[in-house]
Amino acid sequence: MDILTFRKIKQGTYECELNLNALYKDETELEKFNKKWIAFLNSDHWNKKVFKRDGNTIKYSHKSWVPEKNDNRIPILIVAGNPAPQSTSEDVYYAFETNGSEHRFWKILRKLGFIDLPFDLKLMKSTFFDLDYVSPFRIGIDVTFTFPSSASAQSWSGVQGLQKLFGVKALEKIFLSEKVRIQKLVTGFFKDNIVTIIAVQKDAYNMFAKNTYSLNKAVIGKLSSIYDLEGRDFRIYGVPPTRWMYTTKMQSALLQIKKDILNKKTGKNKLSK
Structure with missing residues (x-):
């Protein structure tokens, strides 16, 4: 069962x-x-x-925002902790802030040149899946835990809220099922041999990385690991959680990762173990 x-x-x-x-x-x-x-x-x-x-x-x-459509852009999979229930209900990742304004996730990614999506819940998903956006990357978004929890109720928020609800041992069992799901997703999304994942939460990073998530390294863009899956190398970068998106450190870390990914694609800085 x-x-x-x-x-x-x-x-x-x-x-x-x-x-x-x-x-x-x-x-x-x-x-x-x-x-x-x-x-x-x-x-x-x-x-x-x-x-x-x-x-x-x-x-x-x-909602697994992993497009089936392909193009020649560099594929990146962004993996978060778990979704908020309003995002699940609206069928849009990071649908909006508590006050209804555009979520910081999309605002900062647009500012840093990762992806430019319209702040229109009716258009965001179709634009994303049709790859009809300005970006050097073909982006996918998913989560470590599919079970939603409130972003605003502090005692039940995020993955810590799931740990409180289920208990540590039960959540570890759920994690094993989720890990199989993510591994299948990774092998399907990336068509070439080099795979890049950006983890915006420590459980997302630790799911694959050989080293352990460190916030001190994440805030300066120095947290990464190489992992082998079915004979394919992929690099995973760890960054601070999305509540850090407005900070200079978070934005600098993302820009450093962006530069690193683009350099690897052009052969300026090849993957090495």
Whole structure:
């Protein structure tokens, strides 16, 4: 019995099903989860739009912004921690800030020349998947954990919120299912032998890297690792989480990574182990 399954609905959209009976073999642990579930569900009004629970099965959708379309640009996969429920509901990564304004993620990536998408929720997804944007890169976006959690309710936010909800051991089991999903995604998205991932969260970085995530190195653009997957080398860069996007350090780190990727593509700074 699988703990977590993924069913593709259409390009970029999956139905996820979490089996709590498979996750918690001990009824006491399941009872602990159930006591926390109500508080988690009520922590953000978007949660009730995203999650559907039937007994010990929880269903929710996942947006995998990994285009099937290809072109000659350098492919980059950006991997975050987990989505916010409003982004899942709107089917757009980093849909907007709490006050409804454009999210810092897209504003800063536009400023730094990574990607220029319109701030229009109806156009963003189609523009992204059609590769109809200005960028030296063909970009994909996904997450380490597909299970959403509030970005504004501090006690339940991010991956730490998932750890609080599920418990450390249960989240590690979920992580194993997610890792298989990400590995399949990586091999499908990248057509050439050199693969580049930018991890904007420590679990995303540690999923693949040979070294351990270090915020001190990430803020100066010096955190990276090379990993071998099915005989292909890929480099993973670690950067601070998205709440750092407005900081000079975060922007400098991203610019350094951008320069590094472009240099590797032109052969000025080849991959080395």
